[in-house]
Structure formats: C-alpha cells, structure tokens
C-alpha cells in the first residue's frame with residue numbers, strides 16, 4: 005500500500021488523475037444527493053398537492069353540497085308554492101341561507117327574477133347562459149355559470165342554477181344561488197399553500213370559476229384541464245402568472261366542475277434549493293480545497309520528482325563516469341537495527357574496477373554485507389569510519405597500505421562520501437604511484453652511483469639523531485671521509501674505474517657499521533658517517549674508525565689493475581664538538597683536512613684549534629673577494645732563461661696578493677681557495693689581461709719582445725668561455741698571440757682527453773703556445789700526450805730540488821727531457837737554485853730553466869731593467 009502510494013506520489017500524472025477522480029466522486033455524490041433530495045422534494049410537493057386537493061375537494065364538495073341543498077329546497081318550494089311564495093316560506097322556516105353568503109333568486113319562465121333574497125331589483129336574465137341552458141335542457145342538473153355580474157347585482161358571482169318545472173314538466177323558470185367566487189377559495193391556508201399557492205374551481209368548459217393565487221382572487225381564466233391532469237405530479241407553468249406549480253385537478257362528483265390546487269414549485273422546493281445551494285457550496289469549497297491541496301502536493305511531488313530526476317541523472321552520469329573511471333566505486337547502503345543504529349552495510353552498486361579490485365562479481369558482492377565479506381572492517385576502524393560519514397555526512401579521505409586481503413592492491417587511496425542512506429567509497433589502487441614516489445624519494449635522497457644516502461638525507465638523519473640524542477643525553481658521531489688518491493685513479497684509469505672504486509669503498513664502509521648507522525656520500529670522493537648512540541670517548545670510537553681505514557685500504561682490482569687507496573677521516577662528536585648539524589659537519593670537515601695534512605690514511609678527532617684554521621680560511625675567502633675590487637692583486641714575473649744562450653726569452657706571470665693586514669699572501673694559500681669558491685674565474689681573467697697588457701707595454705717601451713706564460717687552473721680550463729676570455733685579453737692589450745703561453749697541468753688535461761684536445765686546438769689555432777706545468781707529478785698517457793698541441797714540458801721543481809743527490813730524480817729528469825725531444829717539444833726546468841742543477845740540466849739537454857739561480861719572481865719594472873742592458 006505504502007509502495008503504491010509512493011508510486012502515486014512519485015508520478016506527476018497520477019496525482020492530477022487521482023484528484024479528478026476524487027472531484028468526480030465528490031461531485032457525483034453531491035449531485036446524486038441533490039438529485040435524490042430534489043426527487044424527494046418533488047415527491048413531497050406532489051404528495052402535498054395530492055393531500056391538498058383531497059382536502060380542497062372535500063371542502064368544495066361540502067360547500068357545493070350546501071348550495072345544492074339550497075337549490076333543491078328552492079326548487080321544491082318554488083314548484084310547490086310558486087315563485088313568489090317560495091322565498092317567504094323558506095324565510096319563515098329558516099331554510100334560507102344567509103344573504104351575506106348566498107344570494108338566492110327565483111326566475112320565471114320568461115327570465116324575470118320574481119323573488120330574491122336579499123331583495124334585489126327585478127331583472128330579466130333570459131339571455132344568460134344558465135337560463136338558456138335550463139330552458140333548453142329538461143334535466144335536474146345544477147348549472148354553474150362563469151363569474152358574472154348582472155343588473156341586480158354589481159358584484160361578480162357564480163350562479164348555481166336549477167331548472168323549475170311546472171306541473172306538466174314544462175320549463176317554469178330557474179332557481180338561482182349566487183355565490184361570490186372567493187367563497188370557494190376562502191380555505192386558502194398560507195401555511196400549507198405558501199404565498200404563491202393556488203386554489204380554484206374550473207368548469208368542464210375550461211373556464212376558471214374561482215381562483216386564488218396567494219392573496220389575489222380572480223376568475224375567468226382559461227385552463228387546459230386535460231393538460232393539467234396529464235402533468236399531475238410535475239410542475240407546470242400557470243398561464244396566468246407564469247409561476248410553475250405542482251397542480252392537482254379533481255373532478256367534483258356529479259358536477260361539471262373540478263377543484264384545482266397548485267403549489268408553487270419555487271416555494272415548495274425553497275428549502276431544498278437552499279440545501280442544494282449549501283451542498284453545492286460545500287462541494288465547491290471541498291473541490292477548491294482539494295484542488296489547492298492537490299496543486300500543492302503536485303508542486304511538492306513535482307519538485308521531488310525534479311530532484312529525483314536530477315539525482316537519477318546524476319546517478320546515471322555517476323554510473324557512466326564510474327564505469328570509465330580507474331577508481332573502484334562501492335555504493336554502500338547502511339543497514340540499521342530497529343533502534344536506528346547502523347549495524348552493517350550492504351553493497352548496493354559497484355563498478356567494474358571494484359570487481360577487479362575485489363576479485364568478486366557484482367552479484368557476489370551484492371549478496372553479502374560489508375562485514376560478512378570483510379570481517380576485519382569491524383576491528384580496523386573502517387566500519388566506524390563508514391558509520392561516522394553515514395551519520396554526520398561530509399567526506400573522509402585517506403591513503404595508506406592495504407591491510408585487508410580482500411582488496412588486491414598494496415597501497416590504497418580511499419575517499420568516503422556520505423550519501424542518502426549510506427556512503428560511496430571511492431577506492432584507488434595507488435601501488436604504482438607509491439612505488440614511483442618511493443623511487444623518486446629514494447632517488448632524491450640517495451646517491452645514484454652507490455645507493456647511499458645523499459647530502460639531504462644525511463642531514464635529515466643527522467638532525468633526527470641529534471634530536472634523539474638530546475632527549476636521551478647521548479652522543480652522535482659525525483665523520484667526514486675523503487679518499488686520498490681518488491683523483492689519481494679517476495684521472496689515470498678513467499671515470500668508470502673511479503665509479504667502481506667509489507662503489508666498492510661504499511660497500512666496504514657499510515659493512516663496517518651497524519644497521520642504525522648511516523653511511524652517505526656527499527659527492528665526489530667524500531663520504532659521511534653518522535653514528536647515533538655512541539660513546540664520546542675517542543678511545544672507544546677508535547676501533548670502529550680504524551676498521552673503516554683498514555677496509556678502505558684493502559687492495560682493489562680496477563680495469564685489470566690492482567690498486568690501493570686510503571682515506572682520511574675527520575670526526576666530530578655531538579654534543580662536545582657542536583650541537584647542530586652545520587657546526588658538526590663543519591668541524592668534521594676541518595678534522596678531515598687535518599687528517600689529510602697529517603699524511604693521509606688516518607683519522608683525526610676535531611679539536612678547537614682546528615677551528616682557528618677554519619676561521620682563517622673563511623677570513624681569507626672573504627678578503628679575496630675584496631682583493632679584486634680593491635686592487636690588492638698584482639703580478640710578479642720570473643724570467644725564463646735559454647740554457648744555450650743564457651738569455652731571458654720569456655717570463656712566467658705569478659700572482660701576488662698584497663693583503664692590507666697580512667701583507668703578502670702566497671698564491672699557494674689563496675689559489676686553492678679561489679678554486680674552491682669559483683673566484684678563480686674572475687681572478688684568472690684579470691691575470692690574463694694584466695699579463696698581456698704588461699707584455700705589450702714592454703714591447704711598446706721598446707724592449708725586446710718576451711713570451712709571457714700564465715698559469716691556468718683546472719676550473720679555468722673547464723670554463724667553456726676560456727677561449728673567448730683569452731681572445732678578449734689579447735684584443736684588449738693588442739698583444740700578438742704568439743707572445744702568450746698558457747701553462748696547464750698534467751692532471752687537468754688528462755681528466756677528459758678528448759675535450760682537452762679540442763680546447764687546446766682552439767687555443768693553438770689562435771697562435772697561443774701551450775705548456776704542461778709540473779710535468780712528472782701526474783700520470784700522463786703517452787698516447788694522449790702525443791696528440792696534445794703542446795710546445796713545452798716543464799719539469800716539476802720536486803725533481804729538480806734533489807737533482808744532484810737523487811739518482812731517481814736524475815733519471816726522471818733525463819727521461820722527461822728525452823721524452824720532450826722525442827715529441828718535438830722543448831723542455832724547461834723550474835726551481836733551479838744551484839749551479840750544479842743548471843749544469844746537470846744543461847749537460848742532459850734541457851733547453852730552458854727558471855729559478856732563483858737566475859731570478860726570483862720580480863715586479864714588472866725589474867724585468868724592464870733586466871732587459872735594458874741587452875739593448
């Protein structure tokens with residue numbers, strides 16, 4: 005029933021139909037009731053008319069009977085006593101009726117009235133209908149005339165007449181009883197007949213003898229008696245006043261006269277009409293109320309239907325969208341107990357993706373409840389979550405690892421949205437995304453080569469360890485580990501070998517520490533160790549650090565060659581050496597540098613004195629920035645001597661820094677700093693420009709042209725704009741390129757041989773000479789050396805220093821001289837301080853020399869002075 009009602013309410017069509025039917029019922033009932041009431045009213049009126057006619061007939065019959073008696077008495081007396089004697093005798097015997105009501109008269113055979121009561125003037129009535137009727141008809145029939153007036157009586161009267169016969173039965177005259185018409189209608193009762201009722205007498209000739217309509221008396225009208233009789237029981241409009249009446253006509257026995265009673269339809273049915281009006285009004289009001297209510301309900305239903313249509317469309321769209329969606333959709337309907345408490349959820353709709361995710365078909369899931377399918381939902385918080393959203397609405401979303409075996413994914417993102425009667429759970433398998441995120445996270449936080457944590461993760465871990473150590477009053481060790489000969493391996497055996505070395509060292513170091521320790525790579529050959537929960541006593545820590553030193557120093561085979569590398573370790577311990585990440589890192593770095601300085605392959609614990617060196621470095625770096633701007637830099641030039649001629653053929657430009665407070669700072673101190681912070685590019689460019697300018701200035705001063713050689717650092721050589729900067733320096737000074745020489749180092753050019761050759765060729769093409777500085781300290785491949793456009797090799801001063809005492813250095817020096825000549829290069833020895841050294845070099849074919857024996861680096865003015873005597 006409820007469902008049916010809901011269906012009715014749901015449809016916008018059935019409601020108007022239902023309303024129309026209800027209206028039809030209301031109106032049918034009302035009209036039927038009105039009809040039956042009308043019929044009852046009609047019947048009652050007809051019945052009343054019947055009753056009235058019976059009463060009236062009796063009344064009239066009684067009245068006429070009285071008149072008849074009077075006529076009979078008159079006739080008897082007149083025939084017996086004669087016309088003149090009859091009345092007095094009757095008078096005397098009290099047999100005459102009151103003259104107030106009846107006028108009686110006797111007419112002789114000639115038509116003259118011979119006696120009358122009350123007495124009246126004699127007249128002749130021979131021409132009156134009644135007289136002629138009786139004259140011509142031998143019958144005792146009472147003739148009832150139409151209402152008429154005569155000369156004796158001005159008032160209108162009905163004449164009731166009978167024939168008088170003489171002894172022979174011949175016509176002897178007429179006895180007359182005159183009665184006013186109103187006499188027959190005086191019984192009019194307003195209470196029964198109303199204001200428009202009708203009482204009357206009608207002759208068989210259809211002429212009304214007496215008629216009373218309410219208060220009005222009349223007569224003489226014509227009536228179709230047959231028609232009236234045929235309409236008995238139904239209202240007929242009276243011809244005289246148009247009023248519709250229920251009219252009853254009754255023939256009076258033995259007389260040619262009918263009694264007539266009429267009840268006004270309007271009056272008789274007035275009560276019913278009022279009731280009818282009332283009923284119609286009530287039905288009208290009820291209909292209006294019904295229509296308004298129906299309209300309101302319809303509007304409400306329409307709105308509801310519209311909303312439902314919208315919801316349906318949304319559901320269809322949602323279903324279509326959900327089908328094509330990569331997310332799994334579960335529409336769950338809340339199941340409540342009789343107290344309204346949600347006890348479980350039923351699957352009311354799911355999409356294909358949900359089937360895949362669960363491995364169950366729609367029908368299988370629909371046949372189950374959530375908790376019967378996934379019992380764990382009751383204990384893992386899922387059920388409470390769904391109930392919460394069902395009761396309070398809103399959206400709940402979360403992602404995390406999948407903890408239930410019913411869903412086929414490792415990671416899930418789920419969004420629960422409250423809907424009417426339940427929830428929609430949108431579940432997405434994010435396993436791939438999570439894996440990608442994990443990969444990205446790993447890549448962002450790990451070194452790709454070794455797989456060790458990178459700088460950012462190391463810092464993170466260190467911060468966590470510090471926070472933990474602070475809470476638990478523990479110590480944390482931070483160690484900076486730098487491989488001692490990594491560059492050598494890289495430069496000589498190539499990057500692949502370098503990478504292999506780093507990987508091997510990384511795995512060895514990881515093997516030395518606990519699981520909770522972190523071994524990370526900072527970049528290059530720098531590793532960092534973070535050891536939480538340690539004892540801060542160096543004695544206790546030493547075995548572990550030694551273990552690392554020993555593991556790194558174990559031989560390794562790279563590119564088929566057995567190699568051995570060592571490392572230098574700098575250690576800082578929280579909280580003794582610093583309380584934050586930056587300080588601890590800085591101090592470990594400083595300790596590591598100290599380890600390098602102390603001969604490598606050792607471990608140094610940070611001490612506050614190291615800080616001084618660090619601060620010194622920072623101060624120098626800061627000062628170097630200003631040095632360029634404030635022109636604290638200048639160049640010194642060291643002559644280069646041709647050993648055969650003994651003359652100066654060129655100079656080496658050497659950078660000097662005149663520090664305002666510290667005095668002259670050695671390039672050995674500040675060049676590595678400038679390399680580190682990149683200032684070397686600007687400084688190197690300045691050196692180039694200054695050297696070229698000076699060389700050109702000497703030439704412009706008329707001095708013999710000198711070749712000026714300029715040192716190029718590794719970072720400068722790597723600068724993609726090196727060639728451009730050199731060209732700009734030459735152009736700015738106007739120096740011919742053939743007077744400029746660039747001194748490169750072995751290691752610098754051997755790092756990437758192909759690139760180096762390309763760059764050197766560009767410089768050579770400009771006319772610039774190139775030389776290899778510090779030759780013998782690096783590991784040049786002879787094949788590479790052959791392909792370099794080099795014009796000169798410089799024997800490093802470390803070989804020259806002990807030249808006279810060391811057979812090794814002599815052998816190396818001789819080998820370099822020989823090699824240079826074989827490669828068609830000149831060879832120059834630096835750091836020549838003694839005559840023995842000069843002689844040895846000269847004797848062994850060295851072409852050129854420079855050193856304190858000839859001159860230390862001097863200002864440009866002194867070079868000019870040295871040149872002048874030659875002029």
Ligand SMILES: Nc1nc2c(ncn2[C@@H]2O[C@@H]3COP(=O)(O)O[C@H]4[C@@H](O)[C@H](n5cnc6c(=O)[nH]c(N)nc65)O[C@@H]4COP(=O)(O)O[C@H]3[C@H]2O)c(=O)[nH]1
Nearest residue numbers: 658659671672675691715716717835836837855856857861
């Ligand atoms: N014991 C001894 N030393 C001698 C003798 N003759 C010269 N020296 C010194 O040996 C160094 C030679 O320069 P280097 O090997 O290129 O080594 C240079 C060079 O690598 C670098 N350097 C100097 N100026 C520049 C520059 O303008 N640019 C770049 N990139 N590096 C520079 O700084 C290093 C040190 O330069 P300096 O202190 O000027 O030290 C110079 C020079 O003063 C000698 O007979 N005995």
